[in-house]
Amino acid sequence: MKNSSMYEFAREQFSAVGVDTEAALEALNEIPVSMHCWQGDDVDGFEAPEKAGAGNGCVATGNYLGKASNPAELMADLEQAASHIPGPLRLNLHANYATDGSPLPERNELTVENFRSWIDWAKANQFGIDFNPTSFSHPKAEDGFTLSHKDVGIRQFWIEHCIASRKIGAAIGEELNSPVVNNIWIPDGYKDTPADRMAPRVRLMESLDAILAEDVSKKWNIDAVESKLFGIGVESYTVGSSEFYLGYAATRQIALCLDAGHFHPTESVADKISAALLYVPELLLHVSRGVRWDSDHVVALDDPTTAILQECVSSGQMDRIHVGLDFFDASINRIAAWVIGTRNAKKGLLKGLLQPTKQLRELEQAGDYTSRLAMMEDARSLPWGTVWNEYCERQQTAGDNQWLGAVKRYEQEELVKR
Numbered sequence: 001m002k003n004s005s006m007y008e009f010a011r012e013q014f015s016a017v018g019v020d021t022e023a024a025l026e027a028l029n030e031i032p033v034s035m036h037c038w039q040g041d042d043v044d045g046f047e048a049p050e051k052a053g054a055g056n057g058c059v060a061t062g063n064y065l066g067k068a069s070n071p072a073e074l075m076a077d078l079e080q081a082a083s084h085i086p087g088p089l090r091l092n093l094h095a096n097y098a099t100d101g102s103p104l105p106e107r108n109e110l111t112v113e114n115f116r117s118w119i120d121w122a123k124a125n126q127f128g129i130d131f132n133p134t135s136f137s138h139p140k141a142e143d144g145f146t147l148s149h150k151d152v153g154i155r156q157f158w159i160e161h162c163i164a165s166r167k168i169g170a171a172i173g174e175e176l177n178s179p180v181v182n183n184i185w186i187p188d189g190y191k192d193t194p195a196d197r198m199a200p201r202v203r204l205m206e207s208l209d210a211i212l213a214e215d216v217s218k219k220w221n222i223d224a225v226e227s228k229l230f231g232i233g234v235e236s237y238t239v240g241s242s243e244f245y246l247g248y249a250a251t252r253q254i255a256l257c258l259d260a261g262h263f264h265p266t267e268s269v270a271d272k273i274s275a276a277l278l279y280v281p282e283l284l285l286h287v288s289r290g291v292r293w294d295s296d297h298v299v300a301l302d303d304p305t306t307a308i309l310q311e312c313v314s315s316g317q318m319d320r321i322h323v324g325l326d327f328f329d330a331s332i333n334r335i336a337a338w339v340i341g342t343r344n345a346k347k348g349l350l351k352g353l354l355q356p357t358k359q360l361r362e363l364e365q366a367g368d369y370t371s372r373l374a375m376m377e378d379a380r381s382l383p384w385g386t387v388w389n390e391y392c393e394r395q396q397t398a399g400d401n402q403w404l405g406a407v408k409r410y411e412q413e414e415l416v417k418r
């Protein structure tokens, strides 16, 4: 049976529970997903090799062939991945991926011109760009402290880097006519029990205030802050904890980043969305998959991930939520990792858009929880996969089970040469 006939049948089934699949497909096409550049090279970046790894708060494990090691390779790999992903995409760029300038300036002196090739690439490929200061993998982050460092000189260096990143974000946003989400994540914390939990947090708060004090266009640069529960070597105390950043983002009215891997494994990140949005203007999601810990596995279409993405759309707050990805798996083909994870994020959004939300809310309002559960559970077996394949077809992108061959060919033709 052709997918188009199957789609007509699926459309009727959704329509029977009050869901308009055409409206869902239109809405899906309005939600960009920000693909992170760092899946392509295990978070290495393009700076001097001696910097890579120093004070690195991110661990990619595996040694799959074909890692990108220069801008041309990373851009080609991104294009290969994007060709198998339907709908709008953005590029989530880290400051240590600066391409232009020889030698590259220190991080606190970076300017938009150091990212000129990325801007040209984004224009050519119709991507928006998001940005991140890189406060790790650097000699000044070697002891694991940056914006909360007790040394005022080191703190100042990272403050200047974050200010430079905000200016870069605003300039890119204006040039691409698409605001840049600029997300601050720092690795700061202690392996062992601290004697003073307050002082580093006061320093972090003051550093962030100094960063935000710089007048940068709010129209083109959206500031976000990302919390974390713990990291390898930072098991006992993270300066930028969830409570710290929720309070900070709420009081400074900036965006809060929720990384799905940065909470206790039994916490529901989906449940945090509506609560946080009462107090912060916007959210950035780092869609990721923690396996036992913040392992940054490729996004799967598992229940917790689906719940997060469903909640984004069913909350009716999608215009205040930015969807970004954050995983890095070096044990499998890196391009396939991007394709699988990004398609899954989009599938989760589609599943949310295909939920009979209005009807479920009416049942809830009427106190008919039996029917609410029955409808919610029956909705799970509606043929959303057929609607997804219709979307892929309309976007001239391969449907499920049809894209991997091209990625394997690219591996044989390009990646093996590296």
Ligand SMILES: C[C@H](O)[C@H](O)[C@@H](O)C(=O)CO
Residues within 6 Å of the ligand: 038, 043, 057, 058, 094, 132, 185, 226, 228, 259, 286, 294, 326
């Ligand atoms: C590379 C990213 O900035 C990083 O993954 C950060 O977002 C994070 O989640 C660190 O655990």
Ligand SMILES: [Mn+2]
Residues within 6 Å of the ligand: 185, 226, 259, 286, 326
């Ligand atoms: Mn993250």
